[in-house]
Amino acid sequence: MTSQSQGIQQLLQAEKRAKDKLEEAKKRKGKRLKQAKEEAIAEIDHYRLQREKEFRNKQTNVMGSQGDLSAKIEEQTKETIQKLTSSYHKNKESMMKKLLNMIYDINPEVHPNFRQAA
DSSP, X not given: OHHHHHHHHHHHHHHHHHHHHHHXXXXXXXXXXXXXXXXXXXXXXXHHHHHHHHHHHHHHHHHHHHHXXXXXXXXXXXXXXXXXXXXXXXXXXXXXXXXXXHHHOXXXXXXXXXXXXX
């Protein structure tokens, strides 16, 4: 009987050691996962900062060229306004004469859709 109880005791101890080793392995795995996650987050943050820096540089380049572009557009707009203003002053008198002639030249006639009541 004692050999049986010793065998059971050895099995229980072996089971306890296996359980302890399993828990220890789970803890190491958890630490490795946590460390890998932290490294991944650090790498992602580094990549994000790098891309944001590149974006800001490109944005600065584009905005600088847009400043030049807006100056050109503003200049073209001023030129167009000046052309329209000069054209207005140049043609104003002749257009007024044409409009007044059309207004004063009244030619009364019956509309084609008009029906007389019978």
